[in-house]
Amino acid sequence: MGDQLFKSSVETTLKVIGGKWKLVILCHLLDDAKRFGELKRGMPDITQKMLTQQLRELEDDGIIHREVFVQVPPKVEYSLTEYGRTMEEVLDVMAGWGQQHHERTEV
Template identity: 50%
Template sequence: MGKVKTSYSCGLDAAVDVVGGKWKALILWALHDGTYRFGELKRQVSGVSEKMLIQQLRELEADGVVHREVYREVPPRVEYSLTELGKALNTALLPLGEWGDAFMGQILAGKAKEQAV
C-alpha cells in the first residue's frame, strides 16, 4: 500500500482520500442497497477486476466505511455491507450522483468532442 497520511489539509482532502480512485465510490454506491457477497458485488460494479475489487474493499474496510463479515461455513461465505460511517459517506455522495445524472449528457458530449480533436 501507499504512504499513510498523518494529517489532512481540510475535510475534502480526508473524504477524497477515502473515496479516491475509479472504483471506491462505485463500490460504496452499490452497497447502499444492502449486504452483498463478493460475486454479487462484482456483478454490481461492472468492469472492476477481481484483484482490484479485493484491494479496494480492503482499503474501504481499513477506513471503517465497509464491514466484512466472514461466516465459518463450508464453503466459506463472506458478506460486505456499509458501516454507519459508510452510510453517512453515501449520503454525502448522493448530491454528487445527482449532479452526474443531471449533466451526464453534457459530460459525454464533452468527452466525445475532446476525443475527436
C-alpha cells in the first residue's frame, strides 16, 4: 500500500474532502437535504463565509447538489449527489476508527 499510486490517490481524496469542515458537512447531509441555516446551526463553530466556501467547493467537485426553489422568500437546499453518496462508506470507516481511537485514549 505504500506505492506511488496509493499515495497519489490519498492526496486526490484529501484535495476533495480535506479540511476541518467538509467531512462534517457530508455527515450532516447523509440523512437528508438541509438548508444553509440548518447546516450552520448544526456546526456552530463554522463561520458563514467558511460554510459558503466549503459548500461551493463540494458542489464544484460534484459531491453535493444545490437546489434553488423559486419562492418568496427564496429557499436553497443542499443534498448529496449520487456520486457524493459514495463517500458514505469512507465516513463509516472513519467513524469506526474514531470510536476505536476514543476508547483507546479514554482515561
